[in-house]
Amino acid sequence: MTSPAETESLGDRAAAALVGYREGHAELMSEFVREATPMLWHTVRAQGVPREVADDVVQQTWAALVAHVESITEPQATLKWLLVTARRAAWEAVRKGRADDHRRTELPDDDADTAATLPDTAPGPEAEVLRDERDRMLWTALQQLPGRCQELLRLVSLADRPDYRSISAAIGMPVGSIGATRGRCLAKLRAVLTEQGETSWT
Numbered sequence: 001m002t003s004p005a006e007t008e009s010l011g012d013r014a015a016a017a018l019v020g021y022r023e024g025h026a027e028l029m030s031e032f033v034r035e036a037t038p039m040l041w042h043t044v045r046a047q048g049v050p051r052e053v054a055d056d057v058v059q060q061t062w063a064a065l066v067a068h069v070e071s072i073t074e075p076q077a078t079l080k081w082l083l084v085t086a087r088r089a090a091w092e093a094v095r096k097g098r099a100d101d102h103r104r105t106e107l108p109d110d111d112a113d114t115a116a117t118l119p120d121t122a123p124g125p126e127a128e129v130l131r132d133e134r135d136r137m138l139w140t141a142l143q144q145l146p147g148r149c150q151e152l153l154r155l156v157s158l159a160d161r162p163d164y165r166s167i168s169a170a171i172g173m174p175v176g177s178i179g180a181t182r183g184r185c186l187a188k189l190r191a192v193l194t195e196q197g198e199t200s201w202t
Contacts, residue, residue, distance in 0.1 A: 010036065011163035014082065015075035022069060033062060036079070039155060040086045043170050046151040047090035050097070057093050061086040079163055083170035141192040149185035156182055 008016075013032055020028030040061055044054045064085050065078075072081055142150055148171070155167050156178075168175045 009163040011079040014079035018075045018078045042154045043086045044090040048094050049090045057089045079166040080169040
């Protein structure tokens with residue numbers, strides 16, 4: 001028999017964490033932070049934030065939640081609030097980074113400048129669990145998909161029961177089109193894997 005916890009979405013757990021935190025149960029929020037941080041991290045990185053800045057933006061997002069914990073009138077909207085806040089903080093970080101780049105005086109081949117301006121295509125925290133060759137091939141194939149597909153598949157895969165409403169808020173895609181778009185993105189991923197000779201994925 002399926003337990004209530006198994007049927008909860010990430011959005012449900014976000015609401016429970018918020019209510020619990022207000023009632024003095026900080027451990028509920030701590031558990032949710034551990035669960036949701038990877039999703040926030042990928043959301044931030046998808047906006048073009050460098051990896052070395054992404055952690056700070058995610059921490060800023062959690063700090064903002066704590067600061068506004070009493071002003072969120074609808075607990076069920078907590079996950080959406082977090083994702084929207086993370087995206088806005090990411091956009092601000094990108095804007096600030098570009099402004100800082102314009103003020104730099106180092107030579108073009110300066111290592112720090114190069115690291116700040118070149119796109120970072122390396123895998124994120126998920127690389128810690130993608131250790132075998134098959135998973136590395138999957139990562140390589142994912143990198144060849146359009147950015148929209150990469151972002152959607154990452155967000156959908158980061159939760160056992162993805163909350164389509166929150167994903168919609170995170171990437172600006174209508175809820176009703178997420179399922180179909182996910183299907184098309186998976187088809188593209190299978191096509192790339194087939195081209196690479198990974199027929200076992202199809």
